[in-house]
Amino acid sequence: MNIESDNFFDAIIIGAGPAGTAAAITLGHNLNFKLLIVDKENSPIDKVSGDALTGDSIRCLTELGIMEQVRKKGHMMSHIDLYPFNNKTHFSLDSEVITLQRGELSSILNRKVMTNANCQFRQLLFNGEIREEENKYQVDFLEPFTNKILTFTCSYVVISIGCQNDKCLYTLRNIPFKQPDAVAYRGYYSAKWDITFPRAIFFSLTRKGYIWVFPMKDGFYNVGCGFECTSPKTDLKKVLLNHIEKLNKEFGTEGAWEEAPKGAFLRSGLINYSKMSYGNVLFVGETISSTYPFTGQGVGKALETGIRAGSSILESFRLGHISSSELYNKTITEKIKPYFKSYNTAKSLFTNRLISPLAFSVIIRNLRLQKYISNILSEKSLPHDFSISKKIIDLLKKKKGR
Known part of the structure; x- marks a missing residue:
């Protein structure tokens, strides 16, 4: 293969969202690595998001070396208030929470990426074409405005194109892509509400979802709602507007949208992750459904x-005889998947229609349970500790049956 040096990179990262930029920052630890990061947008990426950064986000941002900038830009709080569907009472979970608009977070991540002199950024469109030849990969992109096809060659590829690119993913791996699990709808609202900590209000027993009200730094709120797609068909706009009307009435005020609400689908549960990555082509973030189910934490x-992808590539490069996908899939299976498996058990405390009302009444009176759930939220609990959730659920079911 005749490789032109200007078109060769050690790694190409497709997608400049949180997953792609985290991979780029990690790969930057090898100062000799020549990187190309590509995105269809020319500016930091914004998206529909709750904007709340909790335990796993804070841990990762600290590891990436940008936590100080996030704290300066964000709004820091010490706990989260959870309300049952009847909204009559609530309990608070101790957990560090930072709210920061996704566009601001993207800017911080991108600035950190570009401190690496060996990293280039290009605004290009990926068409799903990757060809392997002599242990290298050729990747085709379309240049906006000129429609010129550009081909780059690399040793490693990281794909972080989100959950809305089914055609590209299907073309690459010929795997039927997982249907959305949930839908979210949120906007930025300015009002004089006396709400100083993040608030989540769970829905009725027939719907698996919640409304959130998250205070932001500049005096407005991220207000939204989300449902699992298995729930009865629901008008999210109506649900959100009704709740905002209730809050305005409760606090005797009126408000206005800083930014009109937008909707988005979510995929969760780490489905097909072991089938996606291959050789030295790694899929990250929402391309492997990395969002937590129910809460939509992504x-x-x-x-x-x-x-993990960046670390796997560096280790593969160091060892020289093992593919990065083998290392990456192993670490996802051992280090991340257990949290998803255990989380599905823990979430039953709030979504099981038989025990959810009783769970709230018990948790409100039990500080030990509140501490336990706080540890789940902040990921201070180890995966095997989540087995306690099943014991709690079994106990509540017995009480319900009395």
Whole structure:
């Protein structure tokens, strides 16, 4: 293969979201690595998000060396208030939470990436074409405005194109892509509400979802709602507007949208991750459904998959005889997947229609349970500790049956 030096990179990262930039920052630890990061957008990426950074996000941002900038830009809080569907009472979970608009987070990540002199950024469109030849990969891109096809060659590829690119993913791996698990709808609202900590209000027993109200640094709120797609068909706009009307009435005020609400689908549960990555082509973030089910927490696990991908590539490069996908899939299976498996058990405390009302009444009176759930949220609990959740659920079911 005749490789032109200007078109050869040690690694190409497709997608400049949290997962892609986390991979780029991690790969920057090898100062000799020549990197190309490509995105269809020319500016930091914004998206529909709750903007709340909790345990896994904070841990990953610290590892990436940008936590100080995040704290300066973000709004820091010490706990989260959870309300049952009847909204009559609530309990608080101790957990560090930082709210920061996704566009701001993207800017911080991108600035960190570009401190690496060996990293280039290009605004290009990826068409799903990757060809392998002599242990290298050729990747085709379309240049906007000129429609010129550009081909680059590399040793490693990281794909972080989100959950909305089914055609590209199907073309690459010929795997039927997982249907969305949930839908979210949120906007930025300015009002004089006396809400100083993040608030989540869970829905009725027939719907698996919640409304959130997250205070932001500049005096407005990220207000949204989300449902699992298995829930009965729901008008998210109506649900959100009704709740905002209730809050305005409760606090005797009126408000206005800083930014109109937008919607987005979510995929969760780390489905097909072991079938996606191959050779030295790694899929990260929402391309492998890295979002947590039910809560829709996504940025932390996106960052973590990016970090794991970057570390796997560096280790593969060092060893020279093992593919990065083998290392990457192993670390996802051992280090990340257990949290998803255990999380599905823990979430039953809030979504099981038989025990959820009783769970709230018990948790409100039990500080030990509140501490336990706080540890789940902040990921201070080890995966095997989540087995306690099943014991709690079994106990609540017995009480319900009395």
